[in-house]
Amino acid sequence: MAHDRLWWRVAWRNLWRNRLRTLITASGLAFGYLGAVLMVGLSDGMLVELIENGTRLMLGEVQVHSEDYLPERNMHRTIGGYEGTDLEIFLNQISSQEDVTAAAPRAYGGGLLSSGEETQAALLMGIDPDREPHVTTLLSRVVRGRPLVTGANEILVGDEMAEQLGSVLGDEIVVVAPSSDGSMGNDLFTLVGTFDTGIPAIDQNYGLLALSDLQFLMAMDPARIHEVAITVGNAQDSPRIAETLREFLSDTELPVQVSSWTDLRPELAEMVSLMNAFHFIVVIIIFGMAAFGVANTMLIGTFERRREFAVVRALGTAPIGIGQTVVYEGIVLGMISLVAGSLITWPILVWLHNSPIDLTQVTSGFSVGGAQWRPVLRVEYSIESPIVAGLGLFLTSILAAVYPAWKATRVLPADALADR
Amino acid sequence: MRRYQTVRTLVIQLLNTALLLLLSSPLQAQTAREIIDRVDRLLRGESSRGQITMEITTEHWSRSLDMEVWSLGVEHSLVRVQSPAREEGTATLKAGQEVWNYLPRVDRTIKVPPSLMMGSWMGSHFTNDDLVKESRIVDDYDFEISFEGEREGVEVWEFQLTPRPEAPVVWGRIEEQVRKADLMPTWIRYYDEDGDLVRTLTFSGYRTMGGRLVPASMLVTPADKPEEQTVLTYHELDFDISVDESFFSLRNLRARR
Numbered sequence: 001m002a003h004d005r006l007w008w009r010v011a012w013r014n015l016w017r018n019r020l021r022t023l024i025t026a027s028g029l030a031f032g033y034l035g036a037v038l039m040v041g042l043s044d045g046m047l048v049e050l051i052e053n054g055t056r057l058m059l060g061e062v063q064v065h066s067e068d069y070l071p072e073r074n075m076h077r078t079i080g081g082y083e084g085t086d087l088e089i090f091l092n093q094i095s096s097q098e099d100v101t102a103a104a105p106r107a108y109g110g111g112l113l114s115s116g117e118e119t120q121a122a123l124l125m126g127i128d129p130d131r132e133p134h135v136t137t138l139l140s141r142v143v144r145g146r147p148l149v150t151g152a153n154e155i156l157v158g159d160e161m162a163e164q165l166g167s168v169l170g171d172e173i174v175v176v177a178p179s180s181d182g183s184m185g186n187d188l189f190t191l192v193g194t195f196d197t198g199i200p201a202i203d204q205n206y207g208l209l210a211l212s213d214l215q216f217l218m219a220m221d222p223a224r225i226h227e228v229a230i231t232v233g234n235a236q237d238s239p240r241i242a243e244t245l246r247e248f249l250s251d252t253e254l255p256v257q258v259s260s261w262t263d264l265r266p267e268l269a270e271m272v273s274l275m276n277a278f279h280f281i282v283v284i285i286i287f288g289m290a291a292f293g294v295a296n297t298m299l300i301g302t303f304e305r306r307r308e309f310a311v312v313r314a315l316g317t318a319p320i321g322i323g324q325t326v327v328y329e330g331i332v333l334g335m336i337s338l339v340a341g342s343l344i345t346w347p348i349l350v351w352l353h354n355s356p357i358d359l360t361q362v363t364s365g366f367s368v369g370g371a372q373w374r375p376v377l378r379v380e381y382s383i384e385s386p387i388v389a390g391l392g393l394f395l396t397s398i399l400a401a402v403y404p405a406w407k408a409t410r411v412l413p414a415d416a417l418a419d420r
Numbered sequence: 421m422r423r424y425q426t427v428r429t430l431v432i433q434l435l436n437t438a439l440l441l442l443l444s445s446p447l448q449a450q451t452a453r454e455i456i457d458r459v460d461r462l463l464r465g466e467s468s469r470g471q472i473t474m475e476i477t478t479e480h481w482s483r484s485l486d487m488e489v490w491s492l493g494v495e496h497s498l499v500r501v502q503s504p505a506r507e508e509g510t511a512t513l514k515a516g517q518e519v520w521n522y523l524p525r526v527d528r529t530i531k532v533p534p535s536l537m538m539g540s541w542m543g544s545h546f547t548n549d550d551l552v553k554e555s556r557i558v559d560d561y562d563f564e565i566s567f568e569g570e571r572e573g574v575e576v577w578e579f580q581l582t583p584r585p586e587a588p589v590v591w592g593r594i595e596e597q598v599r600k601a602d603l604m605p606t607w608i609r610y611y612d613e614d615g616d617l618v619r620t621l622t623f624s625g626y627r628t629m630g631g632r633l634v635p636a637s638m639l640v641t642p643a644d645k646p647e648e649q650t651v652l653t654y655h656e657l658d659f660d661i662s663v664d665e666s667f668f669s670l671r672n673l674r675a676r677r
Contacts, residue, residue: 076480114530121535174528176521182481182543183507186523 007321011328014301015336025297026337029393032290033341034348036389039282041349041379045356047275048380051235054268055261057197060104060135060229061238062245063264064094067257069226075109075218076180077226080254084223090254091131091228097248099232099241102134105211106227109218111177113157113207115165115191122161122207124177126214135231138195138208145169145193150210155189158203162194169193175207179219187217198374238262283389287396294330294400302326302404309408310416319409326408330401334394341393345386352379452563452579456596459603460494460557462632465659467492475651476544485542490661496668497551501542512541513673514551522673529670538590545619545640545650549590560587561594575600591618602626602633617643629657 015022055061069077078084087105094103107126112119129148133139139147148154155173157165167173171191179185189209197203215222232241238260246258262269302309309322356378363375470489476482485507491497500511509524519532532539537549560583567578581594592613597606608621619642623635638652666672 112530112533112536114528117531119530119533121533174523174526174530176523176530178540178543180480182476182478182483184510184521184523184542186525188526188528 007325008328008332010325011332014305014325015329015332018301021297021301022333022336025294026333026340028293029290029334029337029397030341030344032286032396033337033389033393034345036283036286036392037345037349037386038352038379039286040279040385040389041352041381042377043275043279043282044380044382044385045353045378047272049374049376049378050268051261051272054265055235055238056137056231057141057199058136058138058202059261059264061232061235061261062100062230062242063259064228064230064245064249065226065257065259067255070257070259073108073226075178075226078107078220078224079226079228079256080223082224084221084225085254087223087225090252093249093252094228094230094245097241097245099237100245101231101233102131103228103230104128104131104135105225106229107211107214107218107220107225108227109177109214111175111185111207113155113161113165114174114176115167115171118165120161120164121205122157123205124175124207124209124214124217126209126211128211135229138197141195141197142193143196145191147193148208148210149192150212152210153187153189153213154192154210156193156195156208157191158206159194159196160200160203161205161207162191164204167191173207175209175217177214177218179217180224181219183219185217185219189213235261279385283392287392290393291396291400294333294397295403298326298330298401298404299407301329302408305408306411306416309411310413313411313413314417322411323405323409326405327398327401330397330405331394333401334397337397338390338393342386342390349379349381352377353381452565452577453558455577455598455603456563456579456581457558459598459605462603462634465630465632467659467661467663468630469656469658469661469663470654471656473653473655474542474544475653477650478543478648479645483543490663490667492663492665492668496665498668498673510542511673512551513668513670515668517552519548519551520670520673527674529673545642545648557581560584560589566595571597574606576606604633604635619643625653629654630659632659 064079066077066079066081068074069079076082079090091103091105094100105128109124109126111122111124113122114120127138127148129139129150133147142156143159145156148156155175157167157173162168165173169191173189173191174186175189176184176186195203195208209217211225212222214220215224230245232238239262242258242260242263249256249258312322313319356376359375359377468489468491472487472489474485474487476484483504485504486502487499488502489497489499495514495516497514498511501507501509509522511522513520513522513529519537520529521532522529532548537552538547540546541548541551561581562584564580564582565577566580567576569575571578577598577600579596579598581596583589583591583593591610592615593611595609595611597608598604599606604626605623607623610618610620612618619640622639622641623637624639625636626633627636628634629636634654634657636654636657640650640652642648
């Protein structure tokens, strides 16, 4: 053991014989660490934003429908069939589930919105103005006016729809929708607000009504709804939570279908797994580059010390001891780099998290699978990625030292001393 | 001399044959078009007023509407619902390529936007487009007799209507059967662009109304939902009534009787 400590000391001293070289190598590794953690943090931030915009805006993380509702979205296929179901009880059952944060009922209809001379086809969505904000951020996107009040025949439309209709707040809008009894439901609604989600498909096509107002318009019993949107603690756990809920609801004997956002927006789910795979590739590339840098330094270091190694060997040291000291050098170098890396990474991470880089001037962002991504580079921190990256850095410096160490053990004392 | 005459006769004969050949194919096409056109005119007249009942049956509900219908030429028509009471006064105006609805509950007229022209008209299996497109059938399609002869003991023609290349139509093909004896249509089949049957229009109840023989009943069955249907039955029908274009105005659409 005392012997071992000696080798550590030798390694430490050797590292500081060429201070500049060691510092340059260590800072290379430290910046590699910074790069890896930052890249993962940035793309995590992008993912979180994508998932959040994809689910929190309108979808919810889990949805419950009548089993025959999707994909046609036939308005007659309400949860519990023609009779519907007791909403309060049903929603309480769902909310009582562990992991379920909130649940909100919805009904949908297709119809026409007409204001003055203009008429537009619209998707009508009936929501519960009290419950919906606990599940989605849709109502928080009301940029002008105010959210809905139930029972007052009020409507919200997207800003682009409002523009197409030429309507301003306070205008009367005629809403026409085929009813569940086959007649043409029609009534006057007051435009109380417009929303801007940034997703054209929503801003151009949706009209939001209070659930009970839409049910009345479409001659539907208040017990009949098309959808329950659910929000859960962690979006990434949605498939598991949907599965649990499915089992739970199968006891209620309502023929329902429970889908997580990964089923409802498969393209978004694919995007997420693609980006997760991308993390690994980035980390591997960064540390691959760092590994060659370290290997290079160590290799030069060992070549320089050929004569020293030869002397030590000639004095009776086992080759393994020489190899050991080179590997120890790698470990110590890794530790120094890790400390330095952490010291420069954390402040930058915290800074970028709190004041994200805003690229709105350069690009306007894009949308994937109905999820909009704003060009704001927010960094998400996780415990995981700095630890994984730290471990990666450590392994890199050890692995990079293995080859020089092996070379060092192969030094033949007689040849080296004779400068052959 | 005699020989020359023979040659001359031969030449004339040949010329005649060539002329006949030349003329015969357009002649036939003309005929198909003419027959369809005549069938169309027979059913419509220059102007008309009728009393109809529309019975709609779907998987989820069924309902019956009594309506009064006016038409002028192929460009104008007005339909006003009389019962059930809940929908009394609801009206549809077709003027040229536009369709307007009047909703008495909110006292508003609404123009059906282009995106909803293929949507259901009054919840039936007719589309808004059916109201409009009717007038253009002679312009938008090429006609061809696909069958001529006896079907179930009745002499009929069967026509195949193929849309012209640039025609803005929704059907890939239409087939129509017409009785030879009285030019009455028996059925019309609508196919999509893949050649699949979309719906069938069946005519029946041929009787004389307003001095003309007409099919008093029309049945629409969508091919994908055989259990659903819409039946349109004429109870009264008068032709060549005194209406002019001003009758088919938005103002009159709103006017309650």
